[in-house]
Amino acid sequence: MFTPWTTSRALHWPGNVSFWWLFGIFAGLAFGAGIHRIYGVLTYLTNQRVPEIGLRMALGAGTRNVIRLVLGQSFGMIVVVLASVFWAL
Numbered sequence: 664m665f666t667p668w669t670t671s672r673a674l675h676w677p678g679n680v681s682f683w684w685l686f687g688i689f690a691g692l693a694f695g696a697g698i699h700r701i702y703g704v705l706t707y708l709t710n711q712r713v714p715e716i717g718l719r720m721a722l723g724a725g726t727r728n729v730i731r732l733v734l735g736q737s738f739g740m741i742v743v744v745l746a747s748v749f750w751a752l
Contacts, residue, residue: 701744705737 716729 701741705740708736708740709733 712733716733719729719732720726
């Protein structure tokens, strides 16, 4: 009977260091790509609201209020995305 854990040391992939290095590298790349996409979506959404932000500032809203508005929307979206990801796991 063929089992990779008893046949050969080269096929012993759970303990193979190079396998876990490759796994870690690709996991890091996937994480980086995900963060990059979230940043891109947040940038796109913020750029769509530039006229609204300009109008709010022209009507007297302070910089702190505008930053709170943008970060509140961004934080809400990040929470929804993370919740859906963890729910899927």
